[in-house]
Amino acid sequence: MRGAEVIITEHGLIQMEGGSAAKPHPAEVVIARFLARVGLVPQQKSGPAVTVYVAEELLFCKQFSLPVKGSGVKQAINYQLEMLLPFPREDCFFSYETERSKQETGVTLYAVPKEAVASHLQDLTQGGQSLAGLFPLSQRYLGRGQGSKKWALLLPGSMTTLLTFADGCLRRRLLCPTPPTIEEARELTGCDTVYCPEASEKSGFVDADTLLADAPLGKAFNLLPASYRRPDYFKLSVAGLALLNVLALILLLGFKEYRFQSTSSRVEAEIAALQPTMKKINALAGKESRSQKEIARLEEIGKNPDLLALLTNLTNTLPPSAYLDQLRVEKKEAAILYLDGYANDMAEVSASLQNLGEVSLKSTSRRNNKNYFQMEITLP
């Protein structure tokens, strides 16, 4: 959708009809009022925005190359501007576009003397209109519809201008002393399609008004100085939103940090309150462990065999014909009773001592006309 358009020619202003999007968006109006109220931008008349185009014959255009790249281009152009322009720098509005190639940077420079346009711009602003931009007339026909196609535009006037576009950018600008025919235009530009405003069907040119169906790109060669431009509320709102986002992020982080700190301090306070009790519990646990070890050690000592009962049993169970020469009890892993003595009948002795424990006869021999025995009994 195209907004209001004005063309500045040698003969004065031409208001173009059909500008239906002159009114700014309500949201934009609200933002503008808000910013003006808080003092961020000066109070302005909320008039409709108008895009101003300058006829090509009023413009000075120069295409050249610079053997520099990147940030050096701007510096180099500013340095050479006085030499490139046919009028003093401070007396003109200018704009340029650059295109990098492998070795150098191509520059297209447009300039217009202030005296040719300033009065018209002043009339427009005093009439309550805000200026959306000041472009060469050729930019009026450059919309998104052409895409990356290569095409040409013939603009008639006191000096006919033949412009070649490709990839949505101005590639070449030729001034023709006489209007070229379609064949000449095709040959000069290398394009099959050459547009021309108000072209007749017989001429072979395509009517350039068909290009006006799309909104103009309005990006390149804006000659309007910053002092004439209306504030870019979109950028301001984006910056405001970014600022709000940062503030929201800081608030979120602050809230998170506050919650973390409050939880952490509560936990630390509770831990500190429980520390004395925990020390007591640890001490008790240590004491419990030591006691358990000590009790286990004392219980390992075990108990003595009941020697009185053993001696009584032994006296009762030993056959009357047998008697002992030596008795020895040793307590190692188990209590073992060693008996040395004399007996008439070894079988009787063995049988009678079975109830004391596990009997094992180690040796027998003949002494003093009796059986001398050595016996080992593992006590239960």
Add this chain to the structure above:
Amino acid sequence: MNRIMEFIHRFDRRYLLMGVAVVLLVANLGRWGLGYFESRREELADRMEMLAQYREAVQRLPEIEDRVALLGRQQQELESFLFQGENEEKIASAMQIMLQSEISNAGLEPEFIQPLRTAEGGDRKEHGEIVIKIRMSGSLNDLGRFLHSRYASRQFFRIESLTVKPFRAGDLTISLDVRGYYKIGKEVGKAI
């Protein structure tokens, strides 16, 4: 690719590099910030886990106190069977005196009572044991009385070995190895 390069070429290389640097910086700051918050969150989670353990332990305090008290009583009961004294030498002496007294009271005649002490820093250990070798003579009834008095005594001697041999008519030669247990500490008074 050409379009991308063309798009890139529209911008000033300095601003492009600056933009990339800013994006990288923001990404790094974000990563650092996330790591910082994550580590703090983990730290807090650890502390909260510790607090939960503390609360659980505090709830079990009465139970632990009861258990420790019971174990203390058991330990005290078991230690009451041990000899107590300032050092091993004094305890060995007390053991000999006690055994000498019990042997004599039983009617046995002691030939020797010899403690075998461990040489290596016995005094420094809180708990220890002393082996005592005894040789005596007497009747079987005297031995029975001695054993009875030994079993009836509160202080514990573990009988390692007992050897009984006839000596002369009615008399026996008795060799006894006992192991006494002690605890270094303040004398209770009743023990020695």
